[in-house]
Amino acid sequence: MGFSVLVASALCTFLLPLLLFLAAVKLWDLYCVSSRDPSCPLPLPPGTMGLPFFGETLQLVLQRRKFLQMKRRKYGFIYKTHLFGRPTVRVMGAENVRHILLGEHRLVSVQWPASVRTILGSGCPSPTLHNGQHKHRKKVIMRAFSRDALQHYVPVIQEEVSACLARWLGAAGPCLLVYPEVKRLMFRIAMRILLGFQPRQASPDGEQQLVEAFEEMIRNLFSLPIDVPFSGLYRGLRARNIIHAKIEENIRAKMARKEPEGGYKDALQLLMEYTQGNGEQLNMQELKESATELLFGGHETTASAATSLIAFLGLHHEVLQKVRKELQVQGLLCSSNQEKQLDMEVLEQLKYTGCVIKETLRLSPPVPGGFRIALKTLELNGYQIPKGWNVIYSICDTHDVADLFTNKEEFNPDRFMSPSPEDSSRFSFIPFGGGLRSCVGKEFAKVLLKIFTVELARSCDWQLLNGPPTMKTGPIVYPVDNLPTKFIGFSGQI
Template identity: 75%
Template sequence: MVLFTLCATFLCTLALPLALFLAALKLWEVYCVSRRDLSCEKPLPPGSMGLPFLGETLQLVLQRYKFLKMKVRKYGHIYKTHLFGNPTVRIMGAENVKHILLGEHKLVSVQWPASVRAILGAGCLSSLHDSEHKHRKRVILKAFSREALENYIPVMGEEIRAGVRRWLESGSCVLVYPEMKRLMFGIAMRILLGFEPTHTTRQTQQQLIEAFEEMIRNLFSLPIDVPFSGLYRGLKARNVIHAKIEENIRKKVARREPTAQFKDALQLLIEHSEQSEQPLRLQELKESATELLFGGHETTASTATSLVTFLALHPAVLQKVREELQEQGLLNSDATEDKQITIELLEQLKYTGSVIKETLRLSPPVPGGFRVVLKTFVLNGYQIPKGWNVIYSICDTHDVATNFSKKDEFNPDRFMEGCSEKDSCRFSYIPFGGGSRSCVGKEFAKILLKIFTVELVRGCDWELLNGPPTMKTNPTVYPVDNLPTKFTPFPYKM
């Protein structure tokens, strides 16, 4: 009798719940697979769908790098999963990515996870479609024209030189990643949103940085808006950002004429709204400004941090950059202060540009992009069903590219003229995405990163105090130790 009671207790407390859990997993898998398109004879990609309702979102959030690498080893370049509340196919590789990026509006359409859409809003560029997207993109591109970029260069140089001076004057350890975010945020505030560099603006900048940190931490979260949830905290931080931007919008509208020598992106959006038959609402303006501020500083801060890392780890590359600056008259202490940096001069810095390209190849700041399938199509022998999400991976596409020799090595020469790797398949190298959804601010980013590299290498020597860092993604790539670094003055000698 006692043995029977123990067995019954065991069944009730352990075996039965385990059996029910396994049955729930099986039913979940069957349910997800049943969402395949029965009119298509091709099978779904291999993969697993994770836990009921949660899918594999928690594994992705908690173990991103290990989780994704395990998936690739197990399933290859196309596999199914369940992320952020939706059945999803994750893809990589030049030919597969090309199919997705060139299939915009025909096979797929942009659709970020519900948490991203809720926080950034439906009125931002990345959430718009068709004619609305094209029209808004044309307006924003005015802020990134060659003429506009030329006007931004002095502001970029001023802010970066001030940042370099701070690092040198600290005399001790500098946490590079937080400093880069502070630096790039200040540049984005001035150039993209037109905030003037006053004491009050510095206070506003710090408040906005803290709010952005909270918003970004919770950008990719479960779509559950209850107190203390990730989405709740993200929305609360977003509201702080919107309030500050609204103040600036109202000042611009009341002033009517901008005081700066150039029109920032927000000013252009306001003018477009006033002249349009369908003016942008205040909420849409705030969402667009938030997206510009996010895109204008988060990705460049990530890449600038990676540049500091790679140049420190490869002194021969750093030396070649300095030799190029010397050739252009940018490394002479007598001429440096007087020589004006222009777009034409930056275009002459071919090797410096190749260093930035190689940094973006090995450490792209944005890991990938999200799409939703408009109609079922076949990719590499697998059906990609209508209604499913597709994630194309930028970092994994770079990793599996076959056209780059010794692809784990940091070698900027692969992007120099005359190298066969330079003009290989363009979908093997996609740090800014591709197709009609390629990054609207990529030329802005390229110029900003070139000026950053120039001012850094002609002003400093530096040492990574912890050696090569471990990298993490959330949502952009960053070093887990914040890259503690010691900066010392560079003496302008070759």
Template identity: 70%
Template sequence: MALSTLVATFLCTIVLPILLFLVAVKLWEVYMIRGRDPTCRSPLPPGSMGLPFIGETLQLILQRRKFLRMKRQKYGCIYRTHLFGNPTVRVMGADNVRQILLGEHKLVAVQWPASVRTILGSDTLSNVHGTQHKNKKKAIMRAFSRDALEHYIPVIQEEVRSAVKEWLESDSCVLVYPEMKRLMFRIAMRILLGFDPDQIKTDEHELVEAFEEMIKNLFSLPIDVPFSGLYRGLKARNFIHSKIEQNIKKKILDSDQEKKHRDALQQLMDSSRKNGEPFSMQAIKESATELLFGGHETTASTATSLVMFLGLNPDVVRKLRQELQEKEDQGVDLQGQSLNIEVLEQLKYTGCVIKETLRINPPVPGGFRVALKTFELNGYQIPKGWNVIYSICDTHDVADVFPNKEEFQPERFMAKPSENSSRFSYIPFGGGSRMCVGKEFAKVLLKIFLVELTLQSDWTLLNGPPTMKTGPTVYPVDNLPTKFSHYSRN
């Protein structure tokens, strides 16, 4: 009797809940698969939908690259999953991504996860559509014109030189990734939002910490309760908004003073007036926050990767310095006032180093879309209303145009691309109508960074090749501890 009671208890407390859980998972899978469009004969992509309601979001957040690599190995270049509360198809490969990026407004529309939309706001460039997107993009592009970039060069030189000097004077190792975020944050605050250097010094520590918290919680479950990721992200965002609002009010007071060069934030404010739109403090704050995120987080990630790859490849550093030396032998003072856009464009190998870094470690792993209608992609149906994620990092990984993919070879970009290669094999800045508006700014900034870094310093990675994670941009888990020393040209 006691044995039978024990068995019954075991079945009720252990086996039955497990069976019910497995049945729930199976029913969830069946329910989600029924979401396919019956008018389309093509099957859904292969894949799995994970746990009921949660899907596979937790696995993605916890495992990041490992999760994505495992999925690609198991299901190929197109697979289904369930992320951030929505059935999702993940897409990679030049031909597949081309159809998504060129299908904007016809097949798909941009739609980031609910947590991203809530934290960054609905009026940001990445979230608006149609005429609103066109006007906002046009306004921001003025801040990244050739003339504007020329004006930014001395500011970038000043900030990078000051940072490198600090690293050289440090007795202990430098944690490169946090330092890069501080550096790129200062540059973005000055150039994109027009903050005064003294004002940045006062608020820098608190603002950087707030941005860290906001960015860490951008991709989280859309549940706004105390201590949740979304709650913490919104709290940090509100602090950032308060500081930006102070700067906007100062700009409004100074608006009568004509300035030859106007930062991106001022361009957005001017555009709002020209289009006859009512001034919205909230909309401007959201746009400014997005500019800061895009303008410093991605460049900090890439600059960190540059230090890492160059530290691991001394031959590349030697070739890079050789190009810079040749330019100086022609009478160009690369660290002085003679540095301009034209000179930077002539640094071809330097540009290739940046391109190769972006190939292996694109700072943004991909982009989010939603299917406007059911359509076919490489033999599979993408149902209307499902989310579509196009992958940048995986597209680079599977591209046949890059032999020896694991090796850091900037020279591969010196040659002209073959006629058979697709321009969508290499998409670090995205593509189509939503290609990154700040890509030329990023190129100028990173080239100046390489000029200052390699002409002033040598460096050694203290931990060797680091483990890289994504959250939401690519970064080294150990923060890349590095020892810098003065570079001697003799």
């Protein structure tokens, strides 16, 4: 009798939960398969949908690039999965990406995960606004990135970069962790140029608090949409509130002033004027959300790219020397009291330096991809993508598989010196996305990275103390070890 009770107890304790779990997995698979569009004869893409409700989100969050590489090897250029609570198809390759990016508003629409929309909010141009709203908001922000506006920004960027590199060269200790230092630099630049903050407005402690809040928010942008204490979404919202409070303080200061400081209008000032000019009531929440996204796009991505630049140039000294030779030809490698001042015309002459930046963005694009939602059932590469499914187009994988590039693993900026046919290269190299939703600040990013490269090359030599870095995505690409590096002053000899 006692033995029978033990067996029954064991069955209830172990076997029954296992059977229930297997039944749930089977029902989950049936649900996922049944969501295909029966009116379309094409099959769903290959792939797996993971665990009930969670899908494969946990594997993606924990493994990131390793998970994505495994999926690509196993399923090819298009596969199905289940991420952030939604059935999803991941797409890569120039032709597949072309189909998605050129199908905006006709086949697909922008659709970021619920956690991103919750944290960044409904007022952000890129993730949530549609059609006319997005077009008008983008047109306003583009004025902040015109050539004339960029010319105003050059001395500000140069001032911040030069001061930062001087601190690096004067730092005590055998090494400096590059990634957090670069993030702080890019954050200061974005705060000054995009939001109009002046250096005197933030103490070092206050600035560090904002940087840390941004890091916490970004770490939790892509999380399960569960707002409970200690969840990723909860932590992201708490960090966002710190940022919003500081931005609101700046907005109210702008409203009290009649003319912008510095002689130019930053992106936030232009958004405020656009709203008031259209007779709309100034919506503080929307402005805070727009400013938060500007900061996100204006410093996290450039910090990632600048860190990768230091890594690649540190590993390829011959490329750094070619950059210096180009600077020498342009009169930019003289003694400090004779150096030519940078401006847009001078920067545009630095063709090879521009190619170094392009090659860095090819091998290590800061943003790995973009999110869309299928407005109707699509046919792509012999498969169907049902209406309502999420679509992720991959930037990093598209660069990896592009036929346009030979010796893809090699860091070779010269590959960009020869122009490629527009049709073959347009969607093979997409570090700033493409189509109607391409990055609004891409010209600003290019100018900033050029100035950073110029100042770095003419003032510093450096050594990567851990060799080639291991890169991770979270959600922006960054080095796992923060890139410990030893900097010394450049001797001036090439």
